[in-house]
Amino acid sequence: MNQLEFHRNELQIDYFSDSYRRFESDFYHYSALDTPLTFLIDDILLFMFKSKKDYFKLNKENAKDHQDHYFIFSIETLDEQKSIRKFAYKKVVCSVKYNKKE
Template structure:
């Protein structure tokens, strides 16, 4: 993948929200080391009216 993850942040968060997952996967085909990487987050709903969520990075494996 030629695009750094920092430029895909909005797309990653949108997909996590749609799928209701608290992680995203960088698959081995797109990783430089050829391994799957899971990035885990804690998700908090801040406002029920506007459905604003806060994501806190917990780490990866």
């Protein structure tokens, strides 16, 4: 069993939420990658979980505008199942020096 399979049910994002639709729209607006987001999302969630970060970076080499972009998420632990982390997209910024209270 690989790491992704192990965490598959613990790392979740609501694909039908407004939050995810905004994330998808922002990601495609900035990303120059040919790989669809659908194929990247599990790896993105696993990266954020393992690195204990609430964001991931789209580096300037993979951005249409050749700038780094940081996609910020809120991470919630579900009361009924403490091992489950639910990710909700907040915004995209060009610097990680953002105000976490927003």
